[in-house]
Amino acid sequence: MHFLNRLAVIVGACLALCLSGGAAHAQPAAIPDISECEPGGPCETPLPVKVVVVSLFEIGKDEGDVAGEFQLWKERRGLAMRIPFPQSFHDLYYNPETQVLGVVTGIGTARSTAATMALGLDPRFDLSKAYWLVAGIAGIDPEDASIGSVAWARYVVDGDLAHEIDPREIPADWKFGYFPRHTNGPNDMKGKPDPSGGEMFRINPSLEAWAYNLTKNIELPDSEAIAAERAQFTDYPPAQEPPFVLEGEQLSAMTFWHGKLMTDWANAWVRYWTSGRGEFVTSAMEDTGVLQAMTYLDNIGRVDRDRVLVMRAGSNYTMPPPGIDPATYLLRENEGYAGLEAAVENLYTVGSKVVDELLDNWGKYESVTP
Structure with missing residues (x-):
């Protein structure tokens, strides 16, 4: 790199460090220019x-x-x-x-x-x-x-994947009308939950x-x-x-x-x-x-x-x-x-x-x- 260009990079980095309050984060030598890369396209x-x-x-x-x-x-x-x-x-x-x-x-x-x-x-x-x-x-x-x-x-x-019955129509012993898939109602806790469907x-x-x-x-x-x-x-x-x-x-x-x-x-x-x-x-x-x-x-x-x-x-x-x-x-x-x-x-x-x-x-x- 030409001496003057290198000097400019060093001065710019030092100035940025001072303006940022002296944060001592390791800096890359150069950041790629992606301005020519289209969104979602090859880069x-x-x-x-x-x-x-x-x-x-x-x-x-x-x-x-x-x-x-x-x-x-x-x-x-x-x-x-x-x-x-x-x-x-x-x-x-x-x-x-x-x-x-x-x-x-x-x-x-x-x-x-x-x-x-x-x-x-x-x-x-x-x-x-x-x-x-x-x-x-x-x-x-x-x-x-x-x-x-x-x-x-x-x-x-996840609280969306579920079965639901309007609370006004649920059995008397149900606390909620909303219950997990693959169960027999909100009181059915016998089966182990299977989160493979994205529920957890x-x-x-x-x-x-x-x-x-x-x-x-x-x-x-x-x-x-x-x-x-x-x-x-x-x-x-x-x-x-x-x-x-x-x-x-x-x-x-x-x-x-x-x-x-x-x-x-x-x-x-x-x-x-x-x-x-x-x-x-x-x-x-x-x-x-x-x-x-x-x-x-x-x-x-x-x-x-x-x-x-x-x-x-x-x-x-x-x-x-x-x-x-x-x-x-x-x-x-x-x-x-x-x-x-x-x-x-x-x-x-x-x-x-x-x-x-x-x-x-x-x-x-x-x-x-x-």
């Missing part, structure tokens, strides 16, 4: 990716307004390189220095599955060693935690435990707004605590359900599919779609399924506090989740601890998964 030199941050939705613009799941990651992690992604819901954003890629799948299992599969099959990216961090808001069970709390999932369970996915236990232990002592900020909301949950001590980091399972279902009876169903559903090993904590929509696509992509060596983490932060409770009926509470929450701001902020705080550990010690984690 001789794909972009290397160390971490994929998976957001599910954004509110309004990607920057400068009310933050949804993606905005803080884009602004604070320097995801400034826009990459067209017409085969999915939202364009991609990339940081060439840290090799972090941000994807917004769109709401719902169908979009999350399609987006993950489209990204995994796109030859413009080398995802073979990438870690995937699914970071989204959720309903949270007041029996386990408070809004603003962040839960690392050990299991992700287990997160790599060692990776999840590593992420939880790395973040469990993070002190999450409190606020008057979420304190006032949780104070109503007088019968649920965990719901009244300030936000904290915990472990707990995620239930993915396309219906935005709500209420005490539905929360009881969710707990029973997760217990069944995890054979009693899991505890329902958060309710969302997209994560089984992401994990199903990752499973298929792993089969052809495009990604490593064992490098997926799922964390969800409570933006709202899955049931109302004592004295308020579910319909009233749900409709009020639809006007704006009480814990949205706390949830997206805490997702970034907790998730960044994991991302920074991976990047700062990439020489250790590139080949060996925690």
Whole structure:
């Protein structure tokens, strides 16, 4: 390389390091230019990716307004390189220095599955060693935690593949009219659940435990707004605590359900599919779609399924506090989740601890998964 050109590269790298606050992430010698590669088309030199941050939705613009799941990651992690992604819901954003890629799948299992599969099959990216961090808001069970709390999932369970009978027509001894396929009703717990149909996915236990232990002592900020909301949950001590980091399972279902009876169903559903090993904590929509696509992509060596983490932060409770009926509470929450701001902020705080550990010690984690 010509001396002046080399000098310019060194100065540019030093300037970027200073502007980023001195982050000591190992930098590649050069980042491939994929501008000539068509989306989904062949690409001789794909972009290397160390971490994929998976957001599910954004509110309004990607920057400068009310933050949804993606905005803080884009602004604070320097995801400034826009990459067209017409085969999915939202364009991609990339940081060439840290090799972090941000994807917004769109709401719902169908979009999350399609987006993950489209990204995994796109030859413009080398995802073979990438870690995937699914970071989204959720309903949270007041029996386990408070809004603003962040839960690392050990299991992700699907709540859509099922049999259903209208509750007004179910037998008298049935608690729910919704029950697993291949059973004789919600009281039939004799058979062992078979997750081969996509009803349950287990997160790599060692990776999840590593992420939880790395973040469990993070002190999450409190606020008057979420304190006032949780104070109503007088019968649920965990719901009244300030936000904290915990472990707990995620239930993915396309219906935005709500209420005490539905929360009881969710707990029973997760217990069944995890054979009693899991505890329902958060309710969302997209994560089984992401994990199903990752499973298929792993089969052809495009990604490593064992490098997926799922964390969800409570933006709202899955049931109302004592004295308020579910319909009233749900409709009020639809006007704006009480814990949205706390949830997206805490997702970034907790998730960044994991991302920074991976990047700062990439020489250790590139080949060996925690």
